[in-house]
Structure formats: C-alpha cells, structure tokens
Amino acid sequence: MANVLKKMMLRVSEYLEIVLAVYLVIVLVMVITRTVVVETPLIFTEGASIHHFLEGSLTLAIAIEFVKLLCMHTPGTLIEVLLFAIARHMIVEHLSPLQNLIIVFSIAVLFLIRKYSLTAHDQKGMNEHADSTHGIIQDLLDLRKEKSAISKYMEGSREIKKIEKAERELRRQDEAKAKEKEKSEGLVIEKQNKKTE
DSSP states (O other), rough: OOOHHHHHHHHHHHHHHHHHHHHHHHHHHHHHHHIIIIGGGOOOOOOTOOHHHHHHHHHHHHHHHHHHHHHHHHHHHHHHHHHHHHHHHHHHHHOHHHHHHHHHHHHHHHHHHHHIOHHHHHHHHHHHHHHHHHHHHEEEEEEEEEEEEHHHHHHHHHHHHHHHHHHHHHHHHHHHHHHHHHHHHHHHHHHHHHHHH
C-alpha cells in the first residue's frame, strides 16, 4: 500500500512539473513578446541603458534553462542553470573584485564538476539535449528543403498544365481544321455527284 501511494505521489509530482513547465513556457513567450514590443523601442530613448536589457535577457535565459531542468532531470541541466544564474549575477550586478573572483572560482568549480564528476548517463542526457537541438535545426532545414521542392514541383506542375492546355488547344484546332476539310471535301463530292446526275 505504501509503495502504491509513493508511486502515485511520484507520478502526480511529475505531472505537476510538466504543468509548471508548460505554464513557464507560456509566461516566457508573453514576457519575450512584451520585451520585444514594449522595451525594444526604449533603446532609442535617452534613458536607455544596456544594463537593463542584459538583466532582462539573462533572466529569460535562466528561466528557459529552468524549464529544461523541469523537463530533463539531469545533473548536467542543473549545472547549466547554476552557470547561467552565476554568470547573470556577475554580469548584471556591480560587485567588488573579491566577489568577482569568488564567482569566477565557482564557475570554474562547476565546469570541473561537469567535466569530471558527471557519469556517462548524465553526459548522455546533456548530449541528448544537444542532439535534440541539432535535430530541431535539421528538421527545420529539411522542412525548408521540402517546401522548396514542393514549390518547384508546383511550378513544374503549372508548366505541365500550361503545356497540356496548349496541346488541347492545338488538338481542338486540328480537329476543327479536319472537320472543315471534311466539310469542304464533302461539298466537293456532293457537287461532283450532282454534276454526274
């Protein structure tokens, strides 16, 4: 009974994580849209600072990495989220040299953990993410090629239809000429028959 309850709670928590990830993606899309529509024109005002835009962009990057963390439970994803968060803190905040040194040291430690402590399974998860990103890009390129091939096919199809239409018109004209010729020959034959009678 306890095992069944544990499995059910685990499954419910997984579904809640998926719901949270979907919610975060929706919020991220809305925030990115707002950033592009509202804040991008602020670049051209006098009070605009790159600091504000960096802060917003890096926060969005951390949120995207967090969504990936919710979807892929790997230590590599966690390390990536921490790297983004620490890098954002270092870039956006105005820190003392000692604090910057500590942040650089912590980033170096995270890279060392990523390189030497992750198991092959953890690395596989990170590679799957890279492969899936590459796969998405490849799918988009393939889709573009297919679209190009379809448009070429459609153009060729239009040309074929034009040729077929021209051939039908030529056949119709030939048939009309043949009927005209038959008519004129028929009239000539009738005249000859009348003359012979």
